[in-house]
Amino acid sequence: MTSLDPRALRNAFGTFMTGVTVVTSNDANGHPLGFTANSFTSVSLDPPLVLVCLANSSTNYESLIAADGFAVSILSETQTEVSNTFARPVDDRFAHVEWRLGPVGSPLIEGASAWFDCAMHKIVDAGDHVILIGEVKAFDNTPAPGLGYVRGAYVTPSTTAGALTQDTGIIVSALIERAGQVLLVDAGDGALAPPEAVVGSEGVSAALDKLIEATGLTAKPGFVYSVYEDADRKRQHIAFLCQAADEGPQKGTFVPLDDASFGTVTDAATRTMLERLSEESRLGDFGIYYGDQISGEVRPITREGL
Incomplete structure (x- = not known):
């Protein structure tokens, strides 16, 4: 795990902002939940804030807006199937991937290029979506290249x-x-x-x-x-x-x-x-x-x- 040094955070943000991510959290019963997204963006370095967007129609909507936090795992170039698993309707997505709980408590995908474990900072209504803003409490990154998604295809x-x-x-x-x-x-x-x-x-x-x-x-x-x-x-x-x-x-x-x-x-x-x-x-x-x-x-x- 990398310290929350602003320079280290800035480097991690600059490296991975365009990658495919899996956003994860826990429901009210402590069960892990997650979905694939590439709408992950840095908001601030001081305090360290990031945001993700969630459709109001998502099956994860009620659980996420009630959650104490969420994590973002930036997938590596070898994790196309992980992305597909969390993008499809699957009964137990976490049964098909390796994962662990992060320092703040949200699930983290093993083998990811980077991860950010966040406490919920603010929730903003935005039309047919909601914006989840998280405060980064712990993060880490590796030299592994990230997985991209451009014009309907993985890159x-x-x-x-x-x-x-x-x-x-x-x-x-x-x-x-x-x-x-x-x-x-x-x-x-x-x-x-x-x-x-x-x-x-x-x-x-x-x-x-x-x-x-x-x-x-x-x-x-x-x-x-x-x-x-x-x-x-x-x-x-x-x-x-x-x-x-x-x-x-x-x-x-x-x-x-x-x-x-x-x-x-x-x-x-x-x-x-x-x-x-x-x-x-x-x-x-x-x-x-x-x-x-x-x-x-x-x-x-x-x-x-x-």
């Missing part, structure tokens, strides 16, 4: 990369973030850029692994952050958002995620991508860019319930 680093390996003329880059900073390396002629490489016959996943390994960091891909056509180099560019462990890089340097740090990034498309990452990290609300190196659209990762 994991392995499936996303695997689907792209049949493409040709691809540049892959790693946006390696840690504690509000991003890794930049020498791109030549005094310019800096995130680590990148041309993908060969090994495929996107292997190329990305080698790219990260060359930095000397322990980092794992999170999700595809940007996909765009680079007309100047006649290649498709795919950027993965990655989270690094707390260690020094053998290649490159970490710089703060703010516009002032990107003055030596000479590639306009890369600088725009970094500026977007800076803003989205501040807000804790991420999207995926599609387009070319000049213009495109950012498609937000859905926060509505599955």
Whole structure:
């Protein structure tokens, strides 16, 4: 379990806000209950508050609005079936997964990328939903990549990369973030850029692994952050958002995620991508860019319930 240090909480929030989650609590008889959702959002660091949205029509509605608290387990990329179990009408969802009680008393899903155990702070009516605001009393996170859900489908680093390996003329880059900073390396002629490489016959996943390994960091891909056509180099560019462990890089340097740090990034498309990452990290609300190196659209990762 990680201490409630604001910096540690901020890092955990920034890492996992877009993942698929299982929200859990206990009913009046102490029986565990839960449902799959990806409407989990940070509200405040001081005090540490998070919120989830629950439909008034949910079978869990009466129990949750009467509960003393709830927990949020951010599922790892290997837990698709756990997500499906808690999204379907099942008599005893907890009979099909490994779980334990958290420090505050709500059930936690074993093997999750992260979890937040909360006391109920406030309940807000919001149309046909209710907003449950919880105060984080205990939490923990791991380097395990989270499970994403975008445009009606699950997204994991392995499936996303695997689907792209049949493409040709691809540049892959790693946006390696840690504690509000991003890794930049020498791109030549005094310019800096995130680590990148041309993908060969090994495929996107292997190329990305080698790219990260060359930095000397322990980092794992999170999700595809940007996909765009680079007309100047006649290649498709795919950027993965990655989270690094707390260690020094053998290649490159970490710089703060703010516009002032990107003055030596000479590639306009890369600088725009970094500026977007800076803003989205501040807000804790991420999207995926599609387009070319000049213009495109950012498609937000859905926060509505599955």
